[in-house]
Amino acid sequence: MxxxxxxxxxxxxxxxxxxxxxxxxxxxxxxxxxxxxxxxxxxxxxxxxxxxxxxxxxxxxxxxxxxxxxxxxxxxxxxxxxxxxxxxxxxxxxxxxxxxxxxxxxxxxxxxxxxxxxxxxxxxxxxxxxxxxxxxxxxxxxxxxxxxxxxxxxxxxxxxxFLLLAAGIGLRILLKPLAAVERQADALCRKEYQVQESLPRTREFKSVVEAMNRMTVKVKEMFEEQAARAEGLQERAYQDPVTLLGNRRLFESQVNADLGRQEHNGCGLLILLRIHGLDALNQKKGLQAGDELLKRVATLLKSSLTAYADTALSRLTGGDFGIFLPDASPVEGGIIATEIAAQLGRVAMEKIALTDNIGHLGVATYQGGTTLPRLLAEADLALSAALQKGANGWELRAVTGETETLPQGQQHWKDALVRALEERRITLDAQGVIGNGPGRKLIQLELFARIMQEDGKALDAALFMPVAERLKLVSAIDRMVIEEALKVDYRRLGVERVAINLSPTSLEDDAFRSWLYAFLKALPAGAPHVNFEFSEFAAVQHLDSIREFAAAIRACGHGIGLDHYGRSFSKLGYLQSLHPEYVKIDRAYTGELSGGENDSRFYVASLCSVAHSIDIKVVAEGVESEAQAAILKELNLDAMQGYFFGRPQPLSSYPTVR
Incomplete structure (x- = not known):
């Protein structure tokens, strides 16, 4: 009362x-x-x-x-x-x-x-x-x-x-500062730091408000200190100080983690970009001019890769940049290289370099198993060939023979995706998220969409979603995935929560949002709790729209999660306003965990501490061994996901609970 x-x-x-x-x-x-x-x-x-x-x-x-x-x-x-x-x-x-x-x-x-x-x-x-x-x-x-x-x-x-009326009005006026304290305390529980500027005249209430203000400021300082410590550790260990991209260490960790999780028939590409004349620019115009050129190139690379959520982008050394896209087709390599080369031509027109020949690109594609050294070697050979093609040119080489089953060219991709949507040839794989408590219970299923080609072979979402983004088909695909995902009775699988990846581009479609809100409200009582996952990079780029979307679906009993947490070098303060249900630490950091006290271990612990301080659960993805699982348990993570607990398998054949 x-x-x-x-x-x-x-x-x-x-x-x-x-x-x-x-x-x-x-x-x-x-x-x-x-x-x-x-x-x-x-x-x-x-x-x-x-x-x-x-x-x-x-x-x-x-x-x-x-x-x-x-x-x-x-x-x-x-x-x-x-x-x-x-x-x-x-x-x-x-x-x-x-x-x-x-x-x-x-x-x-x-x-x-x-x-x-x-x-x-x-x-x-x-x-x-x-x-x-x-x-x-x-x-x-x-x-x-x-x-x-x-x-x-x-x-x-x-x-x-009259007395009751007067007492009611008088008490409301007298207790108004107390109501403000209550709102301040509720905001503090939500990790929102509100300070009351106007102090009440009543001495006792004034003391309470001042104490609450001091506590709020102190808690805010503690969070900011934790976030600054985690960001500082990430910057020192994994970030290039000039371009603010990842460094070679982070690039190698990300690529090795992605290659390790792919099946034997996986595909992807690595792009090596080399900036020319950097030493001469430094000698003639100073180090600042060279740094400005590197920053400009880093900006254009990020803008060219916004549609690719799983991209690893880093400055490797000097004027060399590395780009890795797992599950990307050779067609994507040509499209991306063409776009970057055109952007380099625009940079040349800005006259910030000594020559119009800003740089060249070497693209290495692969189909099947490969290694990072092999990809770098092929990309370097492609880069050497690109030097013969004139200013800002590019060349593509394949580590193995390119698959003939993939659509070739944008129109072929569009026709294939449209036919797949018309025939509803979308299947779902599921992988469990395991709780870090006793018994390692299954707490959530993450669903992965695949399109079945006409020859019966499956295409992973990472392969066709970038193409769908360009062809304006992504909201139709997301809608079909959600419809298919929520047809299943998950109670027989023993889970009450499922995670579905959602493209931020779909949120820009008013018709899709209206459909989704109505669809979620119409779900039956036994339907699962749905967590819509976004990559951290996408969340930062579309923060306002995702925050609005999160508020709408929480009213229906659902939530959001962030994938690849830590891959983007974003300030961690955005977590307070977005407040996802959980974040998934990128597999690049999980892959570096070992028995010793290393940077990755300290960084994961710091990320976990920051997230927990604002009541956000932490999940580690890419767990491949018992040793990693044991370390993550010590670091007090909430859940784990990876091949150690089971590979993704068709949802239709996922084991049921007896």
């Missing part, structure tokens, strides 16, 4: 006590006053009547006496008048039954009124001729009492209503 209600109840009870006491005292005083009046009145009546009938009693004219008594009895309001002789024998008697009209009987029974009576001697000359007894009727007293009670109750009720 709120303090406001308690104070209102206390005020009401206090008023009731006051009212009851005052009401009783007023009733008692009124009853005493009326009783005294009745006693005075009945005594005066007896005396005056005795004097009036004395001459007639002396003449023994009882007829006149009786007439006088009857006249008085009829005019007054008496219960009884009697005339007795000196020996006490009643000679004349008039009585009236006690019936109190217009007064409830319960009131008559509850409030007894003493009925007074008076006796006066009647003289006959010098001798006593008899006595008169007059007994008052209580009806008048009860009527007066009842009228007083009604008027008094109405008055007190009016006072009570």
């Amino acid at each position: 709120t303090l406001y209600r308690q104070l209102i109840i206390f005020t009401v009870v206090l008023f009731l006590f006051l009212f009851t006491g005052t009401w009783y005292a007023k009733l008692a005083n009124t009853r005493t006053f009326l009783t005294n009046q009745l006693e005075s009145h009945v005594q005066d009546t007896a005396t005056s009547l005795a004097l009036s009938i004395s001459p007639h009693v002396a003449q023994k004219d009882l007829t006149v006496v009786e007439g006088m008594i009857s006249a008085l009895f009829d005019r007054g309001y008496y219960q009884k008048i009697t005339f007795a002789d000196p020996r006490g024998k009643v000679l004349i008697e008039r009585t009236l039954p006690v019936r109190v009209e217009d007064v409830p009987q319960w009131f008559v029974a509850l409030v007894p009124v003493k009925t007074p009576e008076a006796v006066s001697d009647v003289m006959a000359g010098w001798n006593q001729g008899g006595s008169i007894l007059v007994k008052s009727h209580p009806g008048y007293a009860y009527a007066t009492l009842w009228s007083e009670v009604i008027s008094m109750t109405v008055w007190f009720a009016a006072c009570a209503a």
